Every structure is written in structure tokens, then in C-alpha cells.
Amino acid sequence: MAVILVLLGLPLLLWYWRSDALVHRYPPGTKIINLTAIAHGGIWTREEIAGLNYWWKKPTRATEIPLNEGDHVVVRLHSVDVLHSFAIPLLHLGPVDVPAGHTVEVKFNADRPGVLTFLCWQVCSPDHPGLHGRFLVKGGEPEESW
Amino acid sequence: MAPVVALRGEVMAKLTSQVTAPVEVPPQAWRFDVFARWPRLKRLVQMRSFQFLVIVPNLLLFYLFLIAGLFGTPVGNKNIIIVFVWILWWVVLIALMVPFGSRVWCTMCPLPFFGDWLQRRAVVKVRPGKSPGTANTFFGLHKRWPKSLSNIWLQNFGFLLLATFSALLVTRPIVSAMVFGLLILIAAIMALVYRLRTFCNYVCPISGFLSLYSMTSAVELRSVDKEECLKCKSKACIRGSDKGWACPWNIYMGKLDRNNYCGLCFECVKSCPNDNISLFVRPFGTSDVVLRGYDEVWKACIMLVLALTYSVMLLGPWGRFKDWANISEAHDWSGFGLFATGQALLALVIFPGLYYLSIRLAKWYARADAVPTKELFLKYAYMLVPMGLLAWIAFSVPLLMVNGSYIISVISDPLGWGMDLFHTADFPWKPLRPEWVPFVQAPILLAGLYFGLKGLHKVGCQLFPDAAQRHRSLVPPAVLLLGVTAVFLKLFVG
């Protein structure tokens, strides 16, 4: 019975950590965005990339991520293959290294409406130029763009 | 009771040898009875819950590994399945468990757990009764494994197949998870169809090489007094009883003289009605020296060759070989084909051929026409066993030295999700004294050479009473062994 309890309990515990405990590490109202960099194809994606799907899934590229003006944002960056980096030039944020298998956090406040381009600053693969996307902060006309 | 009825020891020994034909057992130098010295240890293994207590922690760990392999990061050095299985467990298994504990891994292995559970419908208790060949109640179809497959050839080819994809197996969490998940599933299904631990005896790839290298081990489980076994009516060690399950490995303790197929489950210690089974410590390397079939000889050849190819592929500086093996990313199919074919040829044909040549030369040089070639081929192959084990240790220990620091970081973040359970998730990669690696490998290899030659000599003494003939017969295989050592030394030390 104890064995069965642990066999059922372990995935539940992990799921709880992922979905609930993690959220409580940040102030209420924080917008948590998971971004994973994949060298092959030069993709930033918001999808979960794990052992099960890394080899055959074609993840959706995160080209535009909507935010609201005033959001406190935590971006949890992952790399599933090689060393990447992350930067938001307009905010003078980064570049921060995102080593393979590590999770790196960057935080910023979306104070004004506009477009914030993020990109990989480290030449990681032949598809490196594809590793970019945009945060679209809603509220008024866009003041700046890349 | 009348004294005329009591038999003297030498009469009993003579009659015993007439009644039974014991397999050749070279006299042992010394043996230390562990259970006699520490009776508490015996009581521990006699507890019905003993196996459950040692298997379940491993089962839960493996469960975590499977979850990590499927749902954790695909980056190998940040995923617990790769770091713990292929760095920590592998090194502990080959460098500590096998030489000092024989098949003690099988005592705690979680792979057959579900199979045993389904077959016995019990985790701890025993079910006395009657199933084919046993005095216990088992569930399932009780089929006998086909006789043609009742050897370790399947394990030989299985391990070779895994080795062909080893670059993926030991670096990709999903591949490891799939392989172990598949093994657990196969073990469970086989337990419902076939008798006892057929999976472990004939299919499990880990069991294959454990069976070979456990021959060198410094421990053995044996009957204390063979005459008690002769007199025993119930043969409960192999048939089972109300105190213990029938031997899952189908071993009869009364004649057991080598470690190969004893999985150290200790059921026989529980079921023996005469309290006649004990654990012994013995000299390393030269106690069990009998290989019985071509399957075992080929196992020795395959494992030695794989130690070489693994070293070249995983530790060597040749990127081309790594790319050939790394088929899922390099996509060099012709290179992979070359690698796979070359490895298989070397393991199955070329090296066994060289060994056979050395045996033919040994026969010719020693003028040993009276000794059949087959007998010499089988018996002298033992020299490859300690050599192979120590070559694997020489390959594996630096793995831990160079990559062991990953263990510290992965403990805090087993799935690579960004956890930091013990505040060591950011522990950097720190190879431990990499400059010492050749100085660690060389003595290990030389130890392998020493024990290989020692075993060879011991077998030679059994075959050739004449010292001059014996020494001549030893020369060609010894030269082969020296050549193997030289190749490894060149590879490891330069």
C-alpha cells in the first residue's frame, strides 16, 4: 500500500510543484512566462519541452507574447540543447547566459506599452538568427520598435 | 546407535563422489563464513521483508528516473536518469558491487519487482503449495523457456545491440527511460508466461555481464556442508517451501560451485531446512574459473571488446567516432553503419578468432593432442574475465572522476525544471583531478592482467599435470592477454 501511495504520490507532488508551489515563489499578480530555446530550427517556444517530445515534436515558435501595461514579468528561460543567451535590448536587459539544462530567470516591469524584442545573443547554431520574438505590451500606440 | 552404522569421512567422501559427479572445483585458498561470524546478518537476510526493504528504495528511485526521462529536461547532464544511472550507478556497480558483492545488484534490482509481484501475488509472504517443479503457489502460465534459448546468447546480442546505440542510451534521458521502461514491462510479461525469473536468467542485458563478472567476485553464497544437501529430502533451496520461495534462478545449492547464475536473493537461506547455506568471503579473481559454454566465452569476448570501443568512443579524442555513434544528431548513416558493423565484427568474429588462434597455437606448442580443442577453448577463456572486468573499471572510474560533480547539481534539480531542493543546483562542473586519470587507469589494467594470468595458470594446472607442457600451453593465450593490455594502456595512457 505504501508503495502504491508513493507511485501515485510522486507525480502528484511534481505536478503540484510545477503548477502551484512555483507560482507562490513570486509576488501575487506576477506574470510567469516559460521560454525554451531550441538550437535546431532556432526556436523560442512557450511549450513544454521534455525528454518525451524533444526529438519529434515541432514546437510552436513564440513570435509574439502579449503583456499588459504594468505587468511584473518573470521570464523563466530554459535551454534544451546548447548554451543560449537572452537579451531585451530596449530594456538593457541581458545578455544572460542560458546554459543547457539550466533554468535562468529574468525579471522586468512592462511599464509602458510597446514592442519589446527579445533575442538570443549567443551564436548557438546555424539557425541562431531565428531565435528572436517580441513582447507586445498593450495599452496605447507602440512608441518604439526594433 | 551402533558404531558400525556410522560412516567414516573418507568412505562417505568416496561414496559421495561415486553417487554424484561434481563439476571440477579447484580447491579454494581460503574462505570466510560471513554468516557464522555475524549471525545478525543471517537473521537479516532470513527476514521475509528483507528483499522488499532493499528493492523498494531502488524501485522508487527508478520510478523517479523514468519520470525524469520522460518529463524532465532532455539535457543529459541535468537529468537524474543519466547522471545517476550512467555515472553513479554504473561505476558503483562495476567497480564495487561486482568485485566485492557478486550479483548483489540483483538482490535489489527493481526490474523484476512487478513480475515477481504478479507471479507470487505477494510482496513479502510465501505461498506454499504446488506449481510445476516447486513447492510454492505461483500464478501465470508456468511455461518453460525454450531449451534452445536457455543460454546467454540472447543477452549477448541484447547487450551488443544496446552498446551499438550506447551514445544515445547514456546521453539521452528519453532513450534510457524507454529502455528501462521496456525492460520492466518485458520482465512483468515474462513472469506471467514463463516460470520464475526467466527474464533475469535469459533476457536481461545487465544480468548477462553480471553473470560473467561475478565469477571474479570476493563473495559467494554456498552450502556449508554438501553432505547435508545430499541427505536433504525436500531440496527446498530449489523447490521452495513454506519458509521461502523456490529459487527464482533455478539453482540447486547442493552442487553450486560458481556465482554466475545465483542472484543473491537469499530465498534459499530462508527455505533451507538444515540451515546449511551461508555467505562466504573468498579471494578475488581466481575462485570460480570454469566457463561452461560458448555463450559464456563469447560474452567474455564481447565485453572486453566493448570496453575498448566504449573507451574509444566516449573517452577518446576522435570526434569522427563520436559522430558515427551519435546517429540521432550527426545523421551520418554510413559512419554509423561502419561503427556498428565494425564493433559487431570485432566482438563476435575478430577477437574470438584471435583467441581461438591462440588456443590452437597453445595446443601445438604444448603438443597437447590429448586435450580436446573445445575443452582448452572453454577453459582458458577465463583469463578474459578478470581482464574484462578491470578494463571496464579502468574505463568507468574516470567517468566518475570527470563527471561526478553533476551528481551534486542534479540532486537539487533532478528533472532540470529549475528546482533547487538542496541549494546545489548551480554547483559547477568540476572534474576531479583529471590529470590523475592515467595513473588510476594503468594500475587497474595491470591488475586485470595479473588476475587474468593467475586464473589462466590455475586452469592450466588443472589441465596439465606436467609443468613444462603447462607452461608452453599458457604462452600463446598469455601473449594475447598482454597484447590486449598493451592496447588498453596505449589508449588510456598514451
Added chain:
Amino acid sequence: MSQYPIDARRAILFRAIQIEARNGGVYDSLAQLFQGYDDSVTALFCEMAAEERQHGAQLEQRYRERFGPVPSSNEEPKEVIEAPDLDDAEALVFDSMTIEQALETGVRTEEAAREFYRREASRTSDPELKTVYQELADFEETHVRLLSEKLLQRHGAGGGAAR
């Protein structure tokens, strides 16, 4: 007049009865062991077990004729003569046993017993003890002949395989 007390002769016969009973049990265990491997081997061991029990019954009859009721005893005989056994610890891992091997096991076992009783018969100077031992040796001789004939028949029909 025997220089050995009657107890000695009684003890020898009783010991022989116990050995037959013990070996019947061993053959039963061996028979059960090979279930699912080779039915003919199982059948042969069952037959040998029955023979041992029959032997035991005959010896009990002689005991009753000479000494009265046979005492019951849970004590196992200490002797290992005529103790059938597997030749190989790994027999069931690789091969099972052929019927020829089973017959050879039986022949060896009975021969060992016969030789033991013959040797003891030649050593003793007591005529009654000698008679007892000779009878036991003759018992085992019939068993040896029976099993040897079966083995010869099998060899004539073709033998079994080893690993």
C-alpha cells in the same frame, strides 16, 4: 553366537529402512522438480520413489519378523550413501535432465549403496550381521540391474543431449 549385540543388527536394519524412506522422499522431490521440463524424467523418478518405498516395506517386513514392531522415528539417517542427487547446480538453468541422465543418477546411487553394504559385509566377522548386509547388498543389486537394463534400452534407442 554373535559378538555384536542384537541392537547392532536391529540398528543396521532400521537404518536401512530409514534410508529407503529418505531416498523415497528425495526421489519424490526430484520428480516434482522436473515437472514441466521432462515428463518422462518425472515419471522415472516417481517410479524410483515407489521402488524405494517398496524396498522400505520389504525391509520393514524383515524387521518385524526378527525384532518386532518397527519403531517410528523422525530422525533422518546420517549416512549419505544411496542419496540420489542432481549432478549439476545449473541443470535446470540450461538443460533440464534427460532420462538417460536420470537413469545414470539412479544407477550410480544404487551401485554406491550396493558397494557400501558389500564392503561392510566383507568387514564384519559376525555371521548374522554379514547376512543382513548381504541381503541389503542383494536388494540394491536388483535395483542396479533394473535401472541398468532401462539405461541400456535407452542407449539403444538413442541418447539425450547436454549443453
